[in-house]
Amino acid sequence: MQQVLLHIGAPKAASTSIQSFLRQNAGRLREQGLCPLDRVLAPIEPGGIARMGPHMPSEEILVGAGSAMEKTASLADLYCSGFDRAARVSGCDRVVFSAENLARLNAERDIVIAAFQEVARRFDLRVVFYVRRPDLWLESCWKQWVLKVSKASPVQWALECAEQGVPDFLGEARAWSAGLGQGRLFVRALDPAALWNGAVLEDFAELLGATGLDRNLARENRMLHPTLLRFFHRHADLLFQGPHDARLFNWAEGLGLYAKPGQRLLSAAVRHRILALLSESSRALLTEFCPREAPALLESWCPSGNAAVPASDRSATEPGHAAASVDRLAAWGLAQALRFHGRWRKRRPIADA
Numbered sequence: 001m002q003q004v005l006l007h008i009g010a011p012k013a014a015s016t017s018i019q020s021f022l023r024q025n026a027g028r029l030r031e032q033g034l035c036p037l038d039r040v041l042a043p044i045e046p047g048g049i050a051r052m053g054p055h056m057p058s059e060e061i062l063v064g065a066g067s068a069m070e071k072t073a074s075l076a077d078l079y080c081s082g083f084d085r086a087a088r089v090s091g092c093d094r095v096v097f098s099a100e101n102l103a104r105l106n107a108e109r110d111i112v113i114a115a116f117q118e119v120a121r122r123f124d125l126r127v128v129f130y131v132r133r134p135d136l137w138l139e140s141c142w143k144q145w146v147l148k149v150s151k152a153s154p155v156q157w158a159l160e161c162a163e164q165g166v167p168d169f170l171g172e173a174r175a176w177s178a179g180l181g182q183g184r185l186f187v188r189a190l191d192p193a194a195l196w197n198g199a200v201l202e203d204f205a206e207l208l209g210a211t212g213l214d215r216n217l218a219r220e221n222r223m224l225h226p227t228l229l230r231f232f233h234r235h236a237d238l239l240f241q242g243p244h245d246a247r248l249f250n251w252a253e254g255l256g257l258y259a260k261p262g263q264r265l266l267s268a269a270v271r272h273r274i275l276a277l278l279s280e281s282s283r284a285l286l287t288e289f290c291p292r293e294a295p296a297l298l299e300s301w302c303p304s305g306n307a308a309v310p311a312s313d314r315s316a317t318e319p320g321h322a323a324a325s326v327d328r329l330a331a332w333g334l335a336q337a338l339r340f341h342g343r344w345r346k347r348r349p350i351a352d353a
Contacts, residue, residue: 009103
């Protein structure tokens with residue numbers, strides 16, 4: 001029976017690094033009988049350009065018309081045919097696929113899991129689920145997506161999420177475990193004390209059973225300077241065309257406008273409060289699914305006490321009335337520069353030809 005190693009996420013938990021790792025090592029993996037797939041389930045060709053990221057055909061099925069049973073059948077057929085085709089074309093007996101959007105963290109996960117129950121009947125399926133310490137995960141989500149579409153400050157948004165039990169990594173792990181059996185599920189906890197930076201790639205290579213892989217990747221998704229992120233947030237209506245608009249981030253990253261080492265959006269008090277609110281579920285997650293790592297992580301994931309957040313941390317810092325006009329004008333100028341640059345890039349191939 002062909003083996004499929006499926007990495008389901010979660011989003012903002014080293015998924016981009018893992019996908020870059022697969023793309024960079026496609027040739028070495030193929031030599032060891034492993035066929036890595038891109039985001040449309042096509043084998044990654046050594047030395048080629050692979051499309052990585054979330055699996056969009058599954059999104060089209062999930063948001064499309066049809067009953068839950070019909071969507072489950074369509075997803076199962078999509079994956080089974082894709083995995084079978086990849087193994088046949090590559091000649092490999094093992095397939096590895098990474099798509100962080102399969103960890104749904106919402107009501108649609110029942111359909112996704114039911115589809116992979118069918119996959120598990122036809123393949124030797126193993127599922128890898130990387131989770132991240134909740135305060136770090138919420139901060140990363142806000143700076144990547146939420147600041148573009150929400151008026152809430154990072155502190156306000158993160159605390160509201162934690163009060164509602166988000167992220168629910170425990171619920172996700174239990175759902176996949178119940179659907180496929182805990183023996184098929186490998187949960188890995190990301191934390192500065194464990195599996196951080198290159199260590200997560202070493203761990204993933206070990207799960208693949210692969211050796212001699214190149215782990216020297218460019219740092220992925222570094223955080224931009226907090227002051228710059230707050231400026232982007234204040235003027236998101238001018239600067240972004242949607243939650244996945246990365247033009248401005250690419251520009252800022254090109255200039256190296258990153259946060260300094262140790263510089264965060266959320267204060268220590270806010271982090272403590274988030275971790276305290278989610279302490280019970282984090283403790284259950286670590287003890288049930290990461291028992292080997294739990295003793296080293298429980299103290300940082302489940303701190304004692306119920307930290308109060310100072311009012312100064314909750315209030316968003318806004319420029320004064322006089323400075324607000326200048327702030328807005330600067331954002332408008334930046335937005336115009338982005339539009340001009342976009343038009344210039346579209347015309348450049350014609351001019352070069």
